[in-house]
Amino acid sequence: MNSKKVWLVTGAGRGMGVDIVKAALAAGHDVVATGRDLAKIRNAIGDHDSLLIASLDVTNPVDADAAVKAAVQKFGRIDVLVNNAGNFYGGFFEELSAAQVRSQFETLLFGPMNVTRAVLPVMRRQRSGLVVTISSTAGITGLVFCSAYAAAKFGVEGWMESLAQEIAPFGIRTMLVEPGFFRTDLLTAESTTYAELSIEDYASRTKETVTAWKGMSGKQGGDPAKLAAALVALTAQDEPPARFAAGADAVEAFEAKANTLLAQANAHRELSSSLAHSPEYAAARQA
Template sequence: MSKKKAWFITGAGRGLGVDLTKAALAAGHQVVATGRNTDKVKNVVGEAENLLVVKLDITSSSDVEAAVKAAVNKFGRIDVLVNNAANFYAGYFEELSPEQIDRQISTNLIGPMTVTRAVLPVLRKARSGHIISISSIAGLVGQEYCAAYSASKFGLEGWMESLRFDVAPFGIKTTIVEPGFFRTALLEPESTSWPELSIDDYAECNAKIRPLWEAQNGNQVGDPAKLATALITIASEEEPPLRWIAGADAIASAEQKVAELQQQINAYRDLSTSLAYDDERNNKR
């Protein structure tokens, strides 16, 4: 068994957050399980000596500060932060209202930033820790009907890739997790919102693709319990991965993206490498 750690998990009231809370407890860790509705969190994760359930809306700065303070008061530290809470605004970009776009970014990007900002002083003081942010393969590969969601997850990944340089001197590790389709709660009505606007030009495409997305709910191939167990393993490693692509479907999409990037690089390599100042002009500067 790995060293006992104190985990701080957002979005622990449903989906992967539930499985991750249970897996961390089963592995002997201490867990702060957070969610907007603490009664719901308690109902789904149960009770345990090493468990603290705390109210947390990640878009509320006051909630975040209070939850982190409660975690430190209870366990004296935070070792692993899991930015898991998220939602999904599905639909074509033009049909998603500006307010929906704002809410998507606020939850999936600004929320994890706010939580991490509050936890980082605890990790820096300890000169150790691990920040895990749950992204998506949609944070690496753009997909139809995912304009808002991918924007939030691409942003999350860019922030995390850069954050690692900030925190590495303090012994803090970072990991981006890119799951494929797992049977979590993301496509359930509580997590998925559909466009508030309607544009005739998109009607035909909507009639085809929305039912496909709705049919995915409950039929995803990935097992979130296995994903949670794997994350416990990754968090126990001395050098955890900077990025972990989770699921065979996610690997296939990532490999296709890598191949396409290489093809695009090669197609314009000569043009791209011809853009520097020439020596004569450099000598005149």
Template structure:
């Protein structure tokens, strides 16, 4: 890594992507800012001599390869990839159509893998680089009304944790970023949030209530995306990326609670779990059946 790195940022035309691009430029780095509409990207970030704006649909592998080549032609290298682009298909699992579920995975999971696949050869040749992927608190903990979104983010978490082992031998480091609730455009209807297509009577009332609640949260989230963007630049510039960056006081608290819950589940069934190996003595439990005590192996 150098003092003036080249950042390649997806989803740079709105939300957190804008703030990351501006923070990287302010720190003296060069930025390749990508989005479906280049004009919107330029309008959002502003003109800058170290900024290159490139049209990119991350679900299109050929477009991704072309965007990466354009970046290398301009700057000669790519040091930091930020997989930021994504959207949110909200709803209960049965209300989300199969087409919507696949579309969620296509954008949130396969999109970042497309971009990373195109950029890794550049980084391997350099023998250096960083892959930073924005996942979500929903990538660590499931919750109500986010079945498709959480599935896509959990997939990203597993991919990123495994990718680390593939690429660290080439001087490439990875970091997954799990934001809590930040005041971005994620909950803006028609922008990043898509409501469920299917209507099922058992879910109708809950769906209506939850949609109104989510709409009411927009613009009220506690996290400041500009501060998150600056934190990512700070971590990148340190040259020592953590495997995960749990971003925001709200998500830190929830993750700590979840870790305690998982530990409690391990402890509660420790003896039974340890008994599953060949040669291990079975755990026997006593239960009453037909007024008699029976022993189950």
């Protein structure tokens, strides 16, 4: 790909999406900034000759197709897709409704799938492209109060790892980005929905957890502008990483999960390795 690329960024009206768009524009790229509220994107980013603002609700495949069509009409191609749009349903699993869990998956997993499905034909024709999906350390290791969010992000991880192998023959790469805690809008009332208190056994823990998470909003350690600059730098590499741990806390989460998996693999290694089918065992069972 040329040094100047065409980016399509979802969730560009607030939070990390704004920083990603600004960083890409500052690096000299053309950017299609998408979101549900065009005025909000325009107010957050301003006007720029290399900017196209397009309407996109990631849960709507028709929107995704229209945004991709507009991008190609304006810039002729799409080189970098950044699946960034997201929200957060916080709560203990039993207190989250089935509708809330489904809604979490619609935005965090099916949303990126909708947009990627619309972009891939363009990248296949080009025989080049990079699909960047913002996951989370919650996609690496489960967290209390994050069962729906983590389940969706774990889904993102498996989907992207599998997709990477499917589209590599067409010159298309993927990059998973797992941020730790960054000072974004994710924990604000606009992005977060907390489960209603409904089960007495969870009541005190729910109140304590909600208070703690609300108190953390705006005080997270990570700087989203620095992460955006890092993403611009990584996408410029000939071989972007398949997975990027964003933040010191993310590196720690990666290491802890790797060590846990190794320990679990070794804990019952002999039993795990003895489960191959054998005629003798089958015969003994039938005797």
